[in-house]
Amino acid sequence: MTALALRQDGPGTSAVPGPRRRLLGLAVALALLAVLLVLSVMIGSTSIAPSVVWDALFHSSSGIDEFAIRDYRLPRTIVGLVVGVALGLSGALIQALTRNPLADPGILGVHAGASFAVTVAVGLLGVRDVQGYMWFAFAGALIVTLMVLALGSTRQGSSPVVLVLAGVCIGAVLGGAREALQLTNPEAFDAMRYWNAGSVVGRPLDVVWPILPFFAVALVLAFAASGPLNAMALGDELAAAQGVQLVRTRALSVLALTLLAGGATAIAGPIGFVGLMVPHVARWIVGPDQRWIFAYSILLAPSLLLVSDILGRIVMRPSEIPVGIVTAFVGAPVLIALARRKKASGL
Amino acid sequence: MTTTPLRRRGAALVAALLSTTLVLTACGSDGDDADDTGDPTAxxxxxxxxxxxxxxxADPQRVATIGNTTLPFIDLGGEPIGVTEESATNVARLPEDQQATYASAKILATSADEVDLEELATLKPDLILVQIPDAEFEAIEKQLELIAPTVFFGLDAEWKALADGIADAGNVADALSQQKKEFGDKVAKIQETYGEVIDGTSFVDISRGDFNDPGTFYIADIGCSEIARDEVGLDLPEAAEGADPLAYESLSFEQIGELSKYEVITYPVDAEGQPTEPFVPVVESNTWKALDAVKSGRALGVFCPGNNSYGAAIRYLDSLDSALATLPAEE
Structure with missing residues (x-):
């Protein structure tokens, strides 16, 4: 905790709450998430009475509305929860790893890799269903992040700046290749319009279960790396002096965030702002300790995603707005407001 | 449409070459001679x-088609020498003879805004039929007119007007007259046979395409459904005046239950009568299976081979006729 003591003297971190207030905040975040989970099942683009929702969840009734709850709203809510957790934690990891408060998982090429792979699957191989191309997205994210890691590693290890540069470069190349493929194949472009926007509609739970073990591994790796990442926030030399293994910590972090962001993108497409904004909010509430930031991100990110998805269902009824668009609309102004707060911007 | 400097330079070069070619051609031939030969193309x-x-x-022999004019021209018996590419789905829905006609034409581009003008010029067309967005046409209009007389239809041209225009320009008006008669007879037959159903039943036509996000579908108020509503007289939902078509709105599967307010549902099937591939997730959903219309045999699969030519519309009406015949009698 030396690191924290040093950081607490820095600008903007003088009001870091104590453990009891942090725990209380965590409980509030958990309660908020629970409420939103219920609302996500209750509210949709059609009006279904609460009693019907109750019957659908706890009785084996077979009316149309009960099916709508069990087959669509419930899976959609679970998808939102899982994807939100993954995006929030991966965002917190990338910001801690790069010591850059404006980093998000996309900066390491995760979204570019997933999008390129899905374009290949849809445009060249004719894959059309989400169960089919999710594995392409996951593999694309993993392969590209490994490439970034390889390109961004120097003899002294992997520097965050070089990693980010490698990620941006590979992302730009793959983005160009993806656009070229889509322009020469209008049907693929059509098929990918909604995937590119980021959506949790129509993702059955069959899509989520295979990814969950990867998320579980990533969760363990992330919390294992959280202590060393606290030390690394002071700089590599000080961290090394405290016995932190820099290369190992970075490798674990990159692996964890790739599994999380790659899996989330595979399920829902590229959803921006959640991984960027939520760790900011978490840091604003709890200060620079990564363990608390991770915990808060895990609860706040799905809350943001679920709120955005609920809004997307009701603002243009009976049509819907993909959640990725709503998170951008909600996230951008909030992020600007946060960035203007001095204490929110430091790591 | 914006063009890159490279593309603009390329287009200018093509235009210059074409101008030169046309001038040389004009110098080398005498219009009166051509008329004297009695050649109908002259x-x-x-x-x-x-x-x-x-x-x-008067009787064009080498017609090139760009954009939405290809399939209507082929449907009228035309044999274009060059075409812009049609989607595999559209081609697969054509009758075999029309598929063969399409296959024998030179593909000029994957999309209308990328027509290879040089390639088009080498085909030496004597007529070019075009239906693409106005802005895209304006970008290539002058080059096309240097190659051959160009007849353009805007996207707001209604399908019957488009057929009339294509038949007139392409000199295939006889085929159009036959198709119009057959179409009118078919509509009259359906109205006569199912008059009671048409007058007293609420219908909805729904669909789903490759372009839809997973878990979404749409109410089809344009396309073949327009023929069923506007020609046959089926009571089908329609967007309010001035509003976007209902088909532009993606609806999530949880709204399948909302279809229960309609007495008969029509949905897309292929030529063999099976639900189209993008629509399969809808018919496999529990909410669909729980609909009264589905359980009582009042969900009808209808084949829509296209809606911008009489031949395709006639095939649609055949399918609608067969589907309506399967409706269970009112109890």
Missing amino acids: QTRTVQADNGTIEVP
């Missing part, structure tokens, strides 16, 4: 189009 007449009054050959 005789001209004028047609009205969205780009003005165009002088076209």
